[in-house]
Amino acid sequence: MSTEKTAKIKFYSGEEIPLELHKVRIVQKLHLVPIERRLEALREGGFNTYGLNTTDVFLDMLTDSGVNAMSDNQLAAMMRADDAYAGSQSFLRMKQAVKDVLGKEYLLPAHQGRACENILAYTYVKPKGGIVPTNYHFTTTLAHITEYGGKIVELLYPEAFQIASSQPFKGNMNVEELEALVKEVGAGNIPFIRLEASTNLIGGQPFSIANMRQVRAIADKYEIRLVLDASLLGENAYLIIKREEEFKGASMERVIKEMTNLADIVYFSARKLSSARGGAICTNKRDEYLAMEPIIPLFEGFLTYGGMSVREIEAIAVGLYETWDESMICQSPDSIAYIVNELTKMGVPMVTPPGVLGAHVDTGAICSHVPQSQYPAASYAAALYLISGIRGMERGSLSNQRDENGNETYADMELLRLAVPRRVFTLSQLKYVIDRVKWLYDNRKLIGGLRFTYEPPVLRFFMGRLEPTSDWCEKLVKQFHKDFGDSL
Numbered sequence: 001m002s003t004e005k006t007a008k009i010k011f012y013s014g015e016e017i018p019l020e021l022h023k024v025r026i027v028q029k030l031h032l033v034p035i036e037r038r039l040e041a042l043r044e045g046g047f048n049t050y051g052l053n054t055t056d057v058f059l060d061m062l063t064d065s066g067v068n069a070m071s072d073n074q075l076a077a078m079m080r081a082d083d084a085y086a087g088s089q090s091f092l093r094m095k096q097a098v099k100d101v102l103g104k105e106y107l108l109p110a111h112q113g114r115a116c117e118n119i120l121a122y123t124y125v126k127p128k129g130g131i132v133p134t135n136y137h138f139t140t141t142l143a144h145i146t147e148y149g150g151k152i153v154e155l156l157y158p159e160a161f162q163i164a165s166s167q168p169f170k171g172n173m174n175v176e177e178l179e180a181l182v183k184e185v186g187a188g189n190i191p192f193i194r195l196e197a198s199t200n201l202i203g204g205q206p207f208s209i210a211n212m213r214q215v216r217a218i219a220d221k222y223e224i225r226l227v228l229d230a231s232l233l234g235e236n237a238y239l240i241i242k243r244e245e246e247f248k249g250a251s252m253e254r255v256i257k258e259m260t261n262l263a264d265i266v267y268f269s270a271r272k273l274s275s276a277r278g279g280a281i282c283t284n285k286r287d288e289y290l291a292m293e294p295i296i297p298l299f300e301g302f303l304t305y306g307g308m309s310v311r312e313i314e315a316i317a318v319g320l321y322e323t324w325d326e327s328m329i330c331q332s333p334d335s336i337a338y339i340v341n342e343l344t345k346m347g348v349p350m351v352t353p354p355g356v357l358g359a360h361v362d363t364g365a366i367c368s369h370v371p372q373s374q375y376p377a378a379s380y381a382a383a384l385y386l387i388s389g390i391r392g393m394e395r396g397s398l399s400n401q402r403d404e405n406g407n408e409t410y411a412d413m414e415l416l417r418l419a420v421p422r423r424v425f426t427l428s429q430l431k432y433v434i435d436r437v438k439w440l441y442d443n444r445k446l447i448g449g450l451r452f453t454y455e456p457p458v459l460r461f462f463m464g465r466l467e468p469t470s471d472w473c474e475k476l477v478k479q480f481h482k483d484f485g486d487s488l
C-alpha cells in the first residue's frame, strides 16, 4: 500500500499546476453537444442540473459522490468478492480496513451515507427529539434529524461566512457557542454533537484537530456523544497536514487516526471516502453499536452487507487503505486550488481559501441582480451549463428546505459547486472550466432568475422543476454565438 507523500514537484517554467500522479487506462468518451441542444436539455430537465442526462453533459462536476476514479487495486479486489448473505469474507476485509484506518472495532454497514444518518437519527433523535449542534448541516443530515422531530443548530465562527478569506479552518465549530448552548438547553436534550469533516455546503472548508479537541473536551465535560461525519475525512486530513502547524509533514495515517480517535461514532458515505459506493457507521463503544445494530436489518440488509453489493464492499476496503496515500488524496484539493487561484486572479469571486470536494463560485455576488427568491445559484448553474456543457451543483437557497410554516429559508451563501472528483479530469479540462466561468462572469448581467413549476416537499433540489422568469437564456445563447461563432 502506497503511503507516498506529495513530492513538491517544481516546473522549470515556474508555472504552478496540479500534476497528475496516475495514468489513465480506461476512458469514457465525452460529448459536447451544441448550445441549442443544451437549451433544449435544460427545458427537458426543468432547469435543474439534476434533471440532465449525461449524454448532454460535457464535464460532469455535479458531485464527487460515487464518481471518483477507482484504482486498479480496487477493481481487482471486486473480482474476489465473496457473495454470501451472512458471514461474507468481503465484509470481514472491510471490517479489518475500518479497524486499521479509522481505528474502530465495531462496524455497521449501510447502503450509503444518508442511510447512516437515518440510523443515527432513528436511534438517538426519534425517542425524544432534541437539538443536534453541528459545525454546519448537510442536506440529508438535516432532513433526517428534522424528520424524527429534532432540530439542528449550526455553530461556526463568523469567518466561516466570509466568502473570501484566508482563515485556514473555516469549518471549525464555535466552541464558546457550543458550551453556551449545552448550558441553555441541557446535555440531556442533545442526542449528539455532529462534526462534519470539510463542511460540504459552505465551500468544503475543513476544521482543525485543535478545534476537534476542544469540542471533545466539551463533549466529555457534559457527557454528550460526539459523532464525526467522515465522508470527506481524507481531504480534511490533507488540509490539516498542509495548514495546521502541529501536523506539518505528518502522515495521513496519523492525522486520520487522530481525528477518528476523538469521535465516539464515525460514519461516512463510501461514495466519497473510499471512492466506491456504500456507507458505514463505526465505533469502539459496544453499547452504541448494540443500540444501532437492530436497525440495520430493518432498513438496510443483513449485518454483513447492509444493502451494499459485496463487490463494492471489497472496493471500500481497498479504498480505505488508499486514503493513507497523500499522492492520491491531494489530486482533488490541488486541482480545486488551481481553479480557485486562477479564477480569483481573473477577478471572479470564489470561496477562499480553496476547500475540498469542489471549487465554489460565489454566485450570490455574481448574480447580485437576481433576488434570492429567484434562486441565483440555481440560475447560475443553468447558465453555466448552457454556455459550456459543464454541470455544477446549486448550493444555495434552492438546496434549503422551507421552515415549518412553509416560508423560504434563504441560504447563508449562494454558491455553485464545481466538484472535482478524484483523478477524473485532466488539466486541459480544468482550463476549459476556468475559461467558460470567466466568460460567464464577464456576461453575468445576462443571467436572470428561475421559479418553480414543481416543488417537491422534501429535498426539493433533487427533483424540483423550474423555468426562467424571462427570456434570459435566449439572450445568453445570442451572446455566446457572437463571441464564439460556431464553437461548441
Ligand SMILES: Cc1ncc(COP(=O)(O)O)c(C=O)c1O
Binding pocket: 065, 112, 113, 114, 115, 138, 140, 196, 200, 229, 231, 232, 269, 270, 271, 272, 278, 279
Ligand atoms: C458530508 C456528507 N455527509 C453525508 C452525505 C450523504 O451521503 P450519501 O450521498 O452517500 O447518501 C454526503 C453526500 O454528499 C456528504 O457530503
